[in-house]
Amino acid sequence: MSATTTKHQRIMTRSPYLLVLLFVLLFSNTVRAQSSPPFTARLMNIEAAANTTFNYSTKLKNTAPVSRVFQLSAALPAGWNVSFKVDGMSVTSVNIDSGRTADINIEFTPTLDTKKGKYNIPVTALVGNDSLKLQLEAVIKGTYGVSLSTPSGKLSEDVTEGSTKELQLVIKNTGTIPLDNLELNAQTPSQWQLTFAPTKVLHLEAGADTTILATLQVPDKTLAGDYMTNVTVRNNNTNAKADFRITVKTSVLTGWLGLVIILIALGAVYFLIRKYGRR
The missing domain is CATH 2.60.40.2310 (Immunoglobulin-like)
Known part of the structure; x- marks a missing residue:
């Protein structure tokens, strides 16, 4: 008997088993598809x-x-x-x-x-x-929450034009889950600068608070009056905002200089009147 004939006989002998196995697999898949919940x-x-x-x-x-x-x-x-x-x-x-x-x-x-x-x-x-x-x-698993304020709760400050002002900000975790990577951002009037130290709170446990030093710089020749500065603290889960009212005042030197200019102007007018008023 040749080797080819023997191999063919083995395949024929195993064929019923292969057919049964194929039928079982097809039947199992059908039953599984029919039994899957809708x-x-x-x-x-x-x-x-x-x-x-x-x-x-x-x-x-x-x-x-x-x-x-x-x-x-x-x-x-x-x-x-x-x-x-x-x-x-x-x-x-x-x-x-x-x-x-x-x-x-x-x-x-x-x-x-x-x-x-x-x-x-x-x-x-x-x-x-x-x-x-x-x-x-x-x-x-709890709640996320954060608040932003100052040690006294006061959200208004006075500052002289052309100077800097340091503000203390208090960030508190008001939730029951620790907070990570809290970032600080500010919206200020044009050409103003507000910087934070540190710029980010890496971790803050539930109920805990931390103090951030904010430095506000007001440019020279800023007109006297009230200005709004908005500070925001946020991460991917929560955020809080504080609106600060900044009152800009004119410096003493600027005030005296303005007074001197006014007096000079008045003196010039008086001189002109005395000199040409008689003609």
């Missing part, structure tokens, strides 16, 4: 702060042979809000053709005083007598 979420559990929005990406499939309209609802903790969005639009129901799947974005907004912990939120897609349920979890 209402699913990419992430079932999300952890975030109470003053943020919990965002879930879900898919809802219509397995019926006809188009159906699904009514959407969620059993929320007291005070929470929910929004269902399809293609960026808020909806309360969605029409899905037979065999098609709709992408639904579900947003939960907790109350600011929600306590830390895990919250189970059942979501329902109701159509006729059929009720498709999806169990989502929102884990509250």
Whole structure:
């Protein structure tokens, strides 16, 4: 018997087993596809702060042979809000053709005083007598918060034109979660300068505060009056703003110089009147 014949016989002997294995794989895939739930979420559990929005990406499939309209609802903790969005639009129901799947974005907004912990939120897609349920979890890890002020709480200062003024700023973590990388920025009148030392707070524990030294420089010849300077502290999770009223005053030297100029002008007028007024 040749080697080719022997190899052919081995293949023929194994063929039934290969066919059985192929049938089992095809059957398993079919059963798995049929048994997959029609209402699913990419992430079932999300952890975030109470003053943020919990965002879930879900898919809802219509397995019926006809188009159906699904009514959407969620059993929320007291005070929470929910929004269902399809293609960026808020909806309360969605029409899905037979065999098609709709992408639904579900947003939960907790109350600011929600306590830390895990919250189970059942979501329902109701159509006729059929009720498709999806169990989502929102884990509250605390709240983000920051405030910006001065040691005395006073948000107004006097400064002389052409001089500098040092201001003490107090940044406080008013939330229950530590804050990282808090940056300071300022909006000042034209040609004014406001610098911070340090320029960034790398870490601030919950309930803690830190003091920043701000140096304000007012250019020469700034007109006397009130000016607004806005200071902002922010990171990716929270922010706060303080509006300072800066009153610019004229320097004593400038005042005396102005008085001298006025007196000289008056003297010149008097001299001209005395000299030419007699003619």
